Each structure stands twice: as C-alpha cells, then as structure tokens.
Amino acid sequence: xxxxxxxxxxxxxxxxxxxxxxxxxxxxxxxxxxxxxxxxxxxxxxxxxxxxxxxxxxxxxxxxxxxxxxxxxxxxxxxxxxxxxxxxxxxxxxxxxxxxxxxxxxxxxxxxxxxxxxxxxxxxxxxxxxxxxxxxxxxxxxxxxxxxxxxxxxxxxxxxxxxxxxxxxxxxxxxxxxxxxxxxxxxxxxxxxxxxxxxxxxxxxxxxxxxxxxxxxxxxxxxxxxxxxxxxxxxxxxxxxxxxxxxxxxxxxxxxxxxxxxxxxxxxxxxxxxxxxxxxxxxxxxxxxxxxxxxxxxxxxxxxxxxxxxxxxxxxxxxxxxxxxxxxxxxxxxxxxxxxxxxxxxxxxxxxxxxxxxxxxxxxxxxxxxxxxxxxxxxxxxxxxxxxxxxxx
Numbered sequence: 001x002x003x004x005x006x007x008x009x010x011x012x013x014x015x016x017x018x019x020x021x022x023x024x025x026x027x028x029x030x031x032x033x034x035x036x037x038x039x040x041x042x043x044x045x046x047x048x049x050x051x052x053x054x055x056x057x058x059x060x061x062x063x064x065x066x067x068x069x070x071x072x073x074x075x076x077x078x079x080x081x082x083x084x085x086x087x088x089x090x091x092x093x094x095x096x097x098x099x100x101x102x103x104x105x106x107x108x109x110x111x112x113x114x115x116x117x118x119x120x121x122x123x124x125x126x127x128x129x130x131x132x133x134x135x136x137x138x139x140x141x142x143x144x145x146x147x148x149x150x151x152x153x154x155x156x157x158x159x160x161x162x163x164x165x166x167x168x169x170x171x172x173x174x175x176x177x178x179x180x181x182x183x184x185x186x187x188x189x190x191x192x193x194x195x196x197x198x199x200x201x202x203x204x205x206x207x208x209x210x211x212x213x214x215x216x217x218x219x220x221x222x223x224x225x226x227x228x229x230x231x232x233x234x235x236x237x238x239x240x241x242x243x244x245x246x247x248x249x250x251x252x253x254x255x256x257x258x259x260x261x262x263x264x265x266x267x268x269x270x271x272x273x274x275x276x277x278x279x280x281x282x283x284x285x286x287x288x289x290x291x292x293x294x295x296x297x298x299x300x301x302x303x304x305x306x307x308x309x310x311x312x313x314x315x316x317x318x319x320x321x322x323x324x325x326x327x328x329x330x331x332x333x334x335x336x337x338x339x340x341x342x343x344x345x346x347x348x349x350x351x352x353x354x355x356x357x358x359x360x361x362x363x364x365x366x367x368x369x370x371x372x373x374x375x376x377x378x379x380x381x382x383x384x385x386x387x388x389x390x391x392x393x
Contacts, residue, residue, distance in 0.1 A: 007366035010049065010386040011355015012306060012328025013341025017295030018223070018233035019306035019328065023099045023390065026106055026155050028293065029235040030171030031223035033104045033157035044099035044108070045389045051092045053372060053382020056082045075128040079121070086141045087119045096388070104171075106155040115146030115183075126192065139190035139203060147286075148180040149243065151217075167225045172218065175241070179213030182245040184284065192258070202257040208281050212247025216240075217288050233295045236313075238288040251281030289314040304330040310346060322346065328353075335359050339368070355386075364390040 006024040009016040016028040022042045025032035057078075070078075092114045099108040120141040157171030190203030221235035256274045290313035297306035306328040312321055324346025330339045337357035344350050355368030370384040 006044070006047065006388040006390065007049075007355055007368040007386040008330075008337075008339070008357055008388070010368035010370055010384065011339030011341065011353055011357070011366070012330065013326045013343045013351055013353035013370060014310075015295060015297075015306040015308040015326040015328035015341055015343075017221075017235055017293040017306075017308045018231045019295070019297035019304065022392075023101050023106060023108065025171075026099075026108060026153065026173055029221035029223060029233045029295075030155045030173045030219060031157050031169045031221040031235070032233065033101070033106060033155060033171055034159055034167075034169040035223060035225065035231065040103070041393045042099075042101040043391045044096055045391065046098075047096045047386075047388030049092075049094045049384060049386040051090070051370075051382070051384035053090050055088045055381065057087075058381050070128070078128060079125055082121050082124060084121060085118070086121050087124060088116060089118075090114075090116045090382075104157045106153075108153045108155070109150070110153065111148070111150050113146075113148045115144070117144040118142060136191055136193040137201075139188065142188045142190075142205075143185055144207075145184045147182045147243075147245075150178045150180060151175045152178075157221075157223075165227050169223045169225075171221045171223070173220075175217040175219075177213075177215040177217060177241075177243055179210065179215070179243060179245055179247070182208070182210040182213060182284075182286075184208045186251070190256075199258060202255070204253075204255045206254075207252050208245075208249060208284060209252065210245035210247055210249045210281075210284075213243060213245035215243035215286075229298045231297045233293070233297075235293045237291040237293075239290060241288050243286040243288065244283060245286070246283040249281040249283055250278045252276070252278045287314070299332070302332050304332050306330075312347075326351075330357075341370075362391055362393055364392065366390075 009020060009024055009028065012019065016024065018029070020028045020032050021036055023044050095111045097109045097111060100106065118141060120139045122137040123139055123142070126137045153173055153175045155171065155173045157169055159167055159169045161168040184207065186206040186208055188205040190201065192199060192201035217238050218240045219235065219237045220239055221233065224232040226232060254276050256272065258272050292311045292313055293308055295306060295308035297304065308326045310324045310326065322345050324343055326341060326343035328339065328341040330337050335358065339355040339357065341353040342351065351370055351372055353368060353370040355366060358365045366388050368386045372382040
C-alpha cells in the first residue's frame, strides 16, 4: 500500500518488477532483495514522489481558455472533453522517511497522502452554459475520497531453488498501517431546475471523517534469475490487507435548498436554506487496491532493458481496467545513468518518462519525471515528479 521506491523506477516508467534492486525492489517485487544483495548495507534518505492528473483538461486546453472570452463553440469543446462520468482529479504524494537494508532484509518507514474528486458534468455545464428554462441539472455523480497514512514495512527474501543455471527466490512485504486522517463522501445528490417563476433546487451530502485508524497489507513476489543474464519477476501488491478507520469518526450532513430564485428578488439569500450537522459516525474499512505485475530484464552491453505488464486486480468503475505494458531503458556507467521509459494501456492509456542517476562516492542521486502523453506535448493531462537519494556501502 505504501512502499519505498526510488526515482530510478520512475525514470524507467515503472518497468521494475524484474529490474529493481535493493530498497527500490520493495515497491515492485520484494523477491529482488536476493539479487546482488551480497553482504552490503543500503540506506535511503527522505525521498518523495508527487503525481497529479485529471481525465479531461490538457495543458493546451488550459492555455486556450485562461483569460479568454469564451464563445458558445469554445464552451461546447470544453464540455466534450469531459467524460459522462464527470471531471475527475487525482493527487498522490508518497514519501520515504527512512529505509535500511542489510542483505535480503529491509525495514522502511513511509507516508502516503492521496485523494480524488469527481465533479458531475452537469455542474460544469451549468457554470459554462447557464441555466435554461425547464432543464434539470443533476449533481449525483459528485464524489471524493482522501486519506493520509504512515506505514512501517518489514521485507524479507530468500532463495527457494538454486542450481548452476538458475535461481528462484521469493519475497514478502508486511506493512503496518497507521491512519492519520481519512475522508469519504458517503452520498451526494442534488438537482437544479429553472422554471418560468424562478430557479428551484436542492442538494444534500453525507461524508465521513476520521482522525485515526490502523491496518495491514501484504505483498509477495517471485524472482527467477535465468541463463544469459535474464531475470523474470512476478509480484502481487496488497494480496491481503485492510485499513480500518475507527478513531474520532464523525458523520457530517449538509443540505441546501433554493425556492423560486428570480432576478426580481431583492435578497436571494431569503430563498436559500442551508443546514449543517455532525454526529458520531460508524467505523469504515478500506481495502487497498491489488495489483499484479509480471516483468523481465536483461543487459546488452551498456544498455539495461526492462519490460512489465501490470494489471489492476481491484476493479474501479471510474477507471479503465485494461493491462498496462511498460518498457524501460537505462545506459549504465560508473558515474551517470540516463533513463527513458514509455507505457501504453492502463488507466492513463499512455505515459512517457525520463530520468537521470548520478553516483558520487557511496551516494546515488536520482531524479525523474513522467507525463501522461509526452514531454513538450500540450495535450498532457498529468505529471509525476520524483527524487531520491541512496547511500550504499
């Protein structure tokens, strides 16, 4: 759910099930802790990955409408960008506060802040096009969820079968999850209709908040080191686990109604009624998304190649659930490693990544950026930035 990672993987567009090593393998395949581990010691300093995206508006569209006077056709184009399910926005931040590895055992402390929100397409339609007589606008597709979680993760790997030509290893991550804050909209409904005598409508929402909780998650993985330098990996994230929000849980209720608002009203606030209340709420449980990954990697001269197929096992109705195929390339040298990666399929449909690694003594500095379309492409609808620093002895 909340595992250590490095910017090296982000620079490879996350094609890391077979190619990740050391602490970065905890995120992708814990069995890789066996690979090249020796008796070395590795520590990761605070590192961070920030990812923000939406499903509708590109940079190009933003530049077109920013500060402009929109015509009717401009407004229709904006509406056509938004899927019927609504305008969705996602923000995720993952931070590794501490990570230590000795051989095939590792311990990490991480933090995750994540949230998403969906705005009903009718809301955008109303804002852009205004209200028409006898047309009803529905807001029932509005939704949001978010949380902040810390985790402590213990990882272990060991060989299962070994002979002169191959080695099969297995690994496991066990996460203890500590909830800091949770938010979830239980229901949200509303409508507005314009009639001859004025605007009428109502809206209501119920949402839960919690100031604490706890849970667990388990990841497992397999790694096969084969002849001719090939490595194959298989992993499942969150094969088991749950997050129970049970501390200071509150159920908040909000309602609003409007009755015959017209331009002739001297004070429209008299026609708007709102209520807010909160009561102790019921605990709720979240199941972490399960993800299956299969990958391979090899080295051809100075070029390191990796490929992954990723499938979301937990289906989400608001996102496409087709598999994602990703490829990563790294030019290996003693001091500098440029990286490039791309992916097709999955929720984003296509992504491009680039990154750079620098080795300075025992310190490895990595930076990476990933977009949903391509760098310099104004049709991009999201970006992810990552940086990390590893110390190896």
